[in-house]
């Protein structure tokens with residue numbers, strides 16, 4: 337290659353063009369053992385100065401140690417061979433010492449066969465592109481700079497994070513091209529809906545972020561979301577519904593932002609979008625610190641619960657609440673799960689049972705309480721023959737575990753009559769009753785286990801389930817008991833339900849009786865069993881035995 341510029345001229349060119357470039361030009365004079373790189377590289381890498389002598393030793397201070405040998409070999413080869421090109425991908429250390437992948441390319445200028453100098457360019461290859469050619473929008477990494485403009489606590493302004501609902505499913509069902517079209521159309525519809533001062537960026541596959549740092553209020557954010565949604569609908573109509581999809585939106589108001597760090601803002605806006613998606617498709621939600629803290633608590637609680645399960649159920653306890661006949665005789669007990677830890681104290685079952693169910697931990701925990709229940713049952717039967725113990729089984733346990741087989745096996749192990757074991761199923765889970773579930777339910781019934789429908793009167797298709805499942809017992813939820821105490825018609829309805837149970841030969845259990853008045857009113861309905869604080873609060877098995885072992889004896 338013919339020499340056209342002097343080395344000094346090259347260095348001058350590097351300095352002149354540096355402010356206009358995202359990558360870093362450099363020049364390396366072999367004979368003078370001198371290196372020059374564009375100044376912005378100093379902001380990024382652990383380079384001591386833009387120009388330095390003693391090149392190889394200085395390189396050693398910012399080249400990632402594991403990669404230095406490879407670089408040195410390459411530089412030696414330039415000296416000893418006649419190659420005219422340098423092309424190596426390796427790592428430099430960032431200012432804070434993190435390894436950053438770079439691609440270093442250069443042209444070697446030779447004189448009489450000997451390398452004189454090399455000039456070229458360093459690119460960061462780990463860096464994500466700043467624009468997105470599919471959506472035509474700017475990309476995420478331009479955002480970290482932009483977030484710095486947010487003034488925490490400012491009364492107006494917002495971020496609206498938009499996500500295409502189930503883009504992964506769309507891609508899988510209809511193909512990537514179809515998914516790409518959805519992304520393009522969403523980007524266009526968002527852009528068409530923006531007002532002055534609002535900008536949109538593409539974050540990742542199926543998500544976009546609109547920023548409004550000026551005057552936008554919460555109502556403006558909601559209106560913007562609705563405008564985008566209408567625009568997408570109109571777009572789909574125009575295209576004769578060739579591409580069908582919906583979007584959800586999470587709104588983060590500047591007034592709710594406490595610190596404007598990139599990771600916090602991304603985390604919170606992501607959370608608000610997740611909240612919207614939890615509500616269902618094509619809807620929006622506003623970030624709230626309270627909901628966010630609750631989700632963190634839920635996450636941490638899950639960790640504690642998981643540890644407890646694997647630590648031989650340390651922290652779990654089985655409580656028992658008595659079941660009486662209206663004539664005052666103790667007939668059995670319902671077992672109820674309790675959980676406490678040093679960190680959280682006693683946690684309400686209303687909080688931890690759904691976490692166990694969502695995580696699947698209810699399968700081992702449910703087996704554990706079943707054993708506790710049967711153990712107490714066996715103990716009590718020596719004092720009260722025929723004493724029944726019930727335990728709650730989630731729909732999830734029926735669907736995913738082998739709980740039915742476990743129940744039958746454990747009944748044998750404890751040598752119990754199956755008729756004294758009661759499985760309580762909460763009705764809410766039944767809404768999606770399926771064949772597998774019906775089979776398991778039948779299996780238990782055929783083996784003599786007593787089946788109860790819990791929380792009766794709180795769900796939707798009660799009567800349908802009665803017919804389909806033929807439980808032995810229906811348990812009336814406390815909310816029904818309370819409203820029947822206050823409302824004449826509700827009380828009449830409860831009476832009809834009671835008659836229906838009698839006609840179908842089902843036992844009728846009224847839960848949540850707290851006061852003598854409630855007991856008086858409810859006993860007019862002649863329930864088979866009663867349960868509630870009036871008869872006894874749930875307590876550990878030792879306290880239960882102390883309190884009730886002499887009853888009826």
Ligand code: C2E
Nearest residue numbers: 672673685689705728729730848849850867868869870874
């Ligand atoms: P549930 O099965 O309907 O249990 C009855 C709930 O009513 C219990 O709440 C009990 O403490 C409460 N209760 C009983 N009598 C009274 C009363 O007179 N007044 C009032 N206000 N409440 C009364 P708990 O123990 O908090 O359990 C709540 C729910 O958590 C249970 O409702 C059940 O659905 C679930 N759960 C508890 N233990 C288990 C378990 O081992 N497995 C499963 N899958 N769910 C469980």
Ligand code: CA
Nearest residue numbers: 670728760790
């Ligand atoms: Ca129950």
Ligand code: CA
Nearest residue numbers: 790791813847
């Ligand atoms: Ca209940």
